[in-house]
Amino acid sequence: MFDLRSDTVTRPTAAMREAMARAEVGDDVLGDDPTMNRFEARAAELLGKQAALFVPSGTMGNQVCIGVLTRSGDEIIGEADCHILQHEAGSASRLWGATIRTVEGTRGLMDPAAVKALIRDPGDIHYPRTSLLSIENTHNFAGGVILPLAYIDTMVGIAREHQMAVHMDGARLFNAAVGSDTPVSRIVRDVDMVSVCLSKGLGAPVGSFVAGSAEHIGHARRVRKGLGGGMRQVGILAAAALLAVEDGPAALPEDHRRARALAEVLAELPGLEVDLETVQTNIVIASVTGSAWDVETAFADAGVAMFAIDDGRIRFVFHRDVGDDALDATIAAARRLFS
Ligand SMILES: *Cc1c(COP(=O)(O)O)cnc(C)c1O
Numbered sequence: 105m106f107d108l109r110s111d112t113v114t115r116p117t118a119a120m121r122e123a124m125a126r127a128e129v130g131d132d133v134l135g136d137d138p139t140m141n142r143f144e145a146r147a148a149e150l151l152g153k154q155a156a157l158f159v160p161s162g163t164m165g166n167q168v169c170i171g172v173l174t175r176s177g178d179e180i181i182g183e184a185d186c187h188i189l190q191h192e193a194g195s196a197s198r199l200w201g202a203t204i205r206t207v208e209g210t211r212g213l214m215d216p217a218a219v220k221a222l223i224r225d226p227g228d229i230h231y232p233r234t235s236l237l238s239i240e241n242t243h244n245f246a247g248g249v250i251l252p253l254a255y256i257d258t259m260v261g262i263a264r265e266h267q268m269a270v271h272m273d274g275a276r277l278f279n280a281a282v283g284s285d286t287p288v289s290r291i292v293r294d295v296d297m298v299s300v301c302l303s304k305g306l307g308a309p310v311g312s313f314v315a316g317s318a319e320h321i322g323h324a325r326r327v328r329k330g331l332g333g334g335m336r337q338v339g340i341l342a343a344a345a346l347l348a349v350e351d352g353p354a355a356l357p358e359d360h361r362r363a364r365a366l367a368e369v370l371a372e373l374p375g376l377e378v379d380l381e382t383v384q385t386n387i388v389i390a391s392v393t394g395s396a397w398d399v400e401t402a403f404a405d406a407g408v409a410m411f412a413i414d415d416g417r418i419r420f421v422f423h424r425d426v427g428d429d430a431l432d433a434t435i436a437a438a439r440r441l442f443s
Contacts, residue, residue: 106434107425109410115425120344151289153298162303164328166192167196168331170238171199178236180237182240185245186206213246213255223266235268242277242283244275244276248388252284272297282385302352308341370388375392387420388421399412399418408433
């Protein structure tokens with residue numbers, strides 16, 4: 105079975121397991137874990153931020169950032185299909201008392217005028233404070249779209265004009281960097297906080313990190329503790345995380361090449377629709393005319409696991425644990441199922 109359900113299915117490499125077994129550890133809640141301290145310093149350096157903080161999951165990473173950057177009753181602006189709204193169990197409201205107002209994007213990108221139109225008059229006490237703009241890079245449910253730098257700059261500009269903070273859900277930040285040949289530090293240069301997944305295409309077994317100013321990360325450390333995310337001898341995870349950020353990005357171009365190759369075949373088949381412009385990284389989303397759930401089952405029967413993401417769309421995600429044999433098998437199955 106080839107597993108294209110998500111890039112979260114990647115397993116730690118032999119080198120990672122070796123590094124984990126040998127990792128020097130200490131109590132990280134007390135600041136004593138040397139491997140974690142090394143990882144957090146390296147992550148901050150790579151992103152060009154003052155500080156970074158390891159968290160157990162991407163969801164906790166995003167929620168720690170929202171916890172730092174909003175107060176109860178605040179409003180967040182984000183794209184309609186964003187992860188913080190659709191896939192985090194309602195936590196912006198559950199945990200922080202924040203609501204999310206959305207702009208329906210075009211290929212994941214929000215119209216700047218539409219964003220501006222949602223920002224409330226801070227002088228009117230009827231309104232929540234519009235305090236945070238959240239952008240997702242790459243945009244998962246838009247098909248792995250990379251946010252162009254000009255778009256990020258525009259969004260940051262709007263936020264600054266209105267004294268709003270900017271959060272980047274950079275779950276696949278390194279895919280964006282590799283796919284656009286741009287340093288990660290440039291992509292996140294002007295955002296207040298960013299969260300990045302280590303356990304997707306980068307291959308770590310567990311974890312994400314957030315980065316930002318020393319002040320924000322200091323606050324984030326308290327928020328993480330409050331969420332139960334303060335962990336002890338976590339150097340065994342930091343050892344894998346270090347390899348994920350150092351060696352992980354080198355594997356991503358192959359994932360992007362395979363996704364593109366599959367998308368170009370799918371786009372030609374009857375009964376499937378792929379917007380090739382969205383296929384910029386390791387994700388392929390296709391619309392189907394029948395039930396996407398039935399298509400998911402048919403692919404599974406053909407030895408290819410993937411997800412229907414709603415009743416009309418299917419998603420394939422390439423990652424370092426699948427090669428050209430998976431690509432070939434998926435293409436063969438697609439040609440059989442849609443001809
Ligand atoms: C995967 C993902 C996350 C985090 O997910 P976890 O499963 O909690 O690690 C956040 N944002 C986006 C866009 C994602 O794809």
